[in-house]
Amino acid sequence: MSFEYKTKEQLRQDMLDNISNDYEKSKGNLTYDIPAAAAIVLNKIYDELQKLNDKVDVDKLNGTELTKYVRQRKGIKRKEATKAKAVLDIVGNATINIGDLFETQAGTQFYATEIVIIEGAGTVNVEAVIPGTNGNVGANTITLMPVTLQGVVSLTNTQASYDGFAEESDESLRERYYEAIQRPATSGNIYHYMGWAKEVAGVGDAKILSLWNGDNTVKIVIINSDKQPASSTLVDTVQEYIDPKGEYIEAEDRWTLWGTGSGQAPIGAYCTISSATGLNINVTADVQEEEGYTLEEVKTNIENSIYGYLKEIAFKQNYVSYALIGSAIINTEGVADYQNLLINGVATNISIGVEQVAILGTVTIT
Incomplete structure (x- = not known):
């Protein structure tokens, strides 16, 4: 039996309906006022019952409550944030020990995960100190040492750091729960x-x-x-x-x-x-921007819109929709209209292979 929430007015009316019409029940009468007072107290109980009912509805749970719910019922654990990884090229003559710190100009720190003896030049694997996406930094940005390491002349990461992921979202955790239930x-x-x-x-x-x-x-x-x-x-x-x-x-x-x-x-x-192999999706279009927006701002907004669409269909759909790319563009902030849309040089849907994932390539806006 499903729970039906009732307001103070509904509770008061229910009580009045259960009182014989032989009594005067108009507003201001004692027979009206007593159920009205009781309805206020009962409504507080209904508020608590509603909260309890929500706690067994996975669609209404978030954060730690959702984490606890899916773990208790299906043994599914929320995936923790991961630390970004990088490889540092080091010049000098030094011994790098596990835990030695390196950082970017912005203060994002990384620590060595291995012991390496550098003789002239060498490489060392590092991980971000703090898990999450903040550890994903660009190439040649890890160039400093919070504490100087004797013998190190210079250091840098010639490639961007990678695999720094945020803690699993409620949406993703809930999706995995439903998959476990339904499949x-x-x-x-x-x-x-x-x-x-x-x-x-x-x-x-x-x-x-x-x-x-x-x-x-x-x-x-x-x-x-x-x-x-x-x-x-x-x-x-x-x-x-x-x-x-x-x-x-x-x-x-x-x-x-x-x-x-x-x-x-x-x-x-x-x-x-x-x-999966990345399938570049290259988009060109003539765009009329709204007043107050530069073409560069509109281009960035369009890139974000298309990226969001491609992320949404990844491994869910076997083609990139020409119409939905157009929809992503026209619904982008700063876009008044567009024409001459091409995806990978054609004005049709783009097929995605079984072992491919569509990723944003170039966006050319004129």
Whole structure:
């Protein structure tokens, strides 16, 4: 039986309706005033009942309450924020120890995750001190040392840092809960593999390709939490979790752990993890901007709109809609109108391959 909330007015009327019409029940009469007073108290009880009812409705839960709810009922844990990773090129003669700090001009700090002896030049792997997206910094930005390390002449990251992801959102956690309810994972079925992949922090979605390379073979294609191609580090992490390969024995042409059930996958199943390949979506259009906006501002807004659309359809739709790209443009702040829209040089939908994810390429606005 579903809970029906009642206001003070409804409660008062219910009580009045249960009093015989032999009594005078008009406003100002004692027979009216007593139920009105009782309705105020009863309504407070209904407020508390409504709160309790909301706590068993997963669509109305957020934050820690949602985390607790899905963990208790399905054992699903909210994915924690991850630390961005980077590789530093160091010039000098020094020993880098685990925990040595480096930072950007803006103060984003990274620490060494290994001991490395630098002789003239070398590299060291580092991770952001604070988990989350703030650790994703551009190339050649990690150039400072909070505490000077003897012998280090210079340092930089020639490539941008990567794989710094925020804590899993309520929307994502709720989606995984519904997947577990509506598509039960059991005995190594497709949904089991999908669930395992999406349990790994940083994985945004996954596709399962059954028997892709013969009997007992499974391929999982993943994208990251930003719905972009996954890094090799994230691919390796998922591989290790689901079906670790271990060490390769060349003489026997086999991996020591692959298919042995050393991970989540059942014994005898050979699971290969790979990243989706990015399909660049290049957009050109003639745009009439609204008064008060520059073309550069409008271009940035359009890029954000298209990026949001592509993120929304990642692994959900097998084509990029020409009409919806147009809709994203016309609904962009600062756009009055547009014409001559082309996507990858054509005015049609763009197909997305099974192992591809559409990503924003270039946006050319005139």
